[in-house]
Amino acid sequence: MKNTGTFRSVAATASLSLALLLTGCDGLPGVQTTSVPDAKAAHAASLSPKVDASALVEAGYLTVGLRTSSSTAPFCITSDGSQVQGLDVELAYALGDELGLRVKFVDVSDAGSSLGQSCDVVMGMKGSDTNAAVLAGSYAESAAALFRRGSTGVAKIEDLSSKKLGLQAGSVSEKTLGNTGLVVERASYSNLNEAFADLEAGKVDYVLCDAYSGAYLAKAYDDISLAGTLDAPAAVGVGVARTNSELFSAVRSALEAIQSNGIMDLERTRWVGSLESLGAGAQVRNIPEATTSAGSATGSSAGEGTDTNAAGVDGAGSNAVTM
Numbered sequence: 559m560k561n562t563g564t565f566r567s568v569a570a571t572a573s574l575s576l577a578l579l580l581t582g583c584d585g586l587p588g589v590q591t592t593s594v595p596d597a598k599a600a601h602a603a604s605l606s607p608k609v610d611a612s613a614l615v616e617a618g619y620l621t622v623g624l625r626t627s628s629s630t631a632p633f634c635i636t637s638d639g640s641q642v643q644g645l646d647v648e649l650a651y652a653l654g655d656e657l658g659l660r661v662k663f664v665d666v667s668d669a670g671s672s673l674g675q676s677c678d679v680v681m682g683m684k685g686s687d688t689n690a691a692v693l694a695g696s697y698a699e700s701a702a703a704l705f706r707r708g709s710t711g712v713a714k715i716e717d718l719s720s721k722k723l724g725l726q727a728g729s730v731s732e733k734t735l736g737n738t739g740l741v742v743e744r745a746s747y748s749n750l751n752e753a754f755a756d757l758e759a760g761k762v763d764y765v766l767c768d769a770y771s772g773a774y775l776a777k778a779y780d781d782i783s784l785a786g787t788l789d790a791p792a793a794v795g796v797g798v799a800r801t802n803s804e805l806f807s808a809v810r811s812a813l814e815a816i817q818s819n820g821i822m823d824l825e826r827t828r829w830v831g832s833l834e835s836l837g838a839g840a841q842v843r844n845i846p847e848a849t850t851s852a853g854s855a856t857g858s859s860a861g862e863g864t865d866t867n868a869a870g871v872d873g874a875g876s877n878a879v880t881m
Contacts, residue, residue: 606658613804615678620659622650623666623677632774632829633682633698645770645829646681649697652821653679653796656812673799679809683797694806695813696795697822699836701787702734703769705776707757712786713764715844718742721763724753731766734788739846750775757782773833784833788845791836 611617624646626636634644642663654661666672669680670690684700685693704713704723718740725732727746735742745762747753753765754775765772769787776782796813798806816822826833 605655605660608656608658609805609808613678613802613808614659615674615676616662618660620650620654620657620661620679621677622654622661622663623669623672623680624663625667625669625680625682626665627667629682630771632770645698645825648825648828649816649822650679650681652816652825653809653812656815657808669797673797674802678798678802678805680797682794684792684794686792687797690800691797692800692806693793693795694798694809696793697813697826698770698794699791700794701769701789701791701836701840702731702766703772703787703836703840704785704842705754705757705765705767705772705782706763706785707760707781707783709781709783710785712840713842715740715842715846717785718764718842722761723764723766724756724762725766726750726753729767731768731788735766737848738788739848740788754779754782769836770830770833773830777831784840786842787836787840788842790838790841 605618607618609620615621624634624642626634626642629644629646632644633646634642636642647663650663651661664672664677666677666680668688669683670688673680673691679694680691682698683691683693704718706713719742721742722745723735723742724745724747725735726749732744735744742764745753745756747756750765750767750771753762753767754772756762757765758779758781764785766788769784769791773784776784796809798809813822
């Protein structure tokens, strides 16, 4: 995986787009053209680090760990050229700008052993991922969520009973369903794109998948919306080594800054549309407990996410999303 990403934060992208525009205009009186490399160099030169070099893997850089083997759209999408984009990437660049640091990316598989060694932070972590890390703040939630046509709020148990539900066989969402006593007709799919197409066509009543993967796909439809989650949403955020108190405080402040200045909302809207942060109120109430062993659900490690990444956004399963 390349150590440099494809996309910049909102502010940086705007400045580089302006540079491209000016470069393409010949002979405009009073306008000085700037090349993209020069714009990048000027941006880097304008940064003033807010974190001491001793708290970083490499001075002047926020080295960001991306778990490309277990993260998918909309969080981290890897193209054929090994370039990365997604919500994790955009927010990492925004954090770098707030911290006065340039940003580089590295691929990590184990956050606990990578933090402080090959990277400063790991995106897309849950608090339960490792004892060696702590979340400096969150920007998303992980939960198995229901999607349906129309927008009538969180579904009720009677809405779900005996309905046809589309999901990916072997996914973490199917395992979550298997841990409940819900009585539904299951329709299995090889990827979520097919499931959402059938939902739109009225061939299934609901689709069950990771909340953010579903919201990412729902953007392509005018009438598909979230109908609640089966499990309690778990915070997903930026992991920092538990022993690095200086970086923890700095990243936490930077996250608060991009929340207050609107950048986080802009990026969330870009990737997951109108999906709001998921709290306890998003969970379907009074879900019956399973009356048989949860082992009846297929719990294989096929992932919930994109075909290009072939892994799950929550690291536990997968729903393939064709890009």
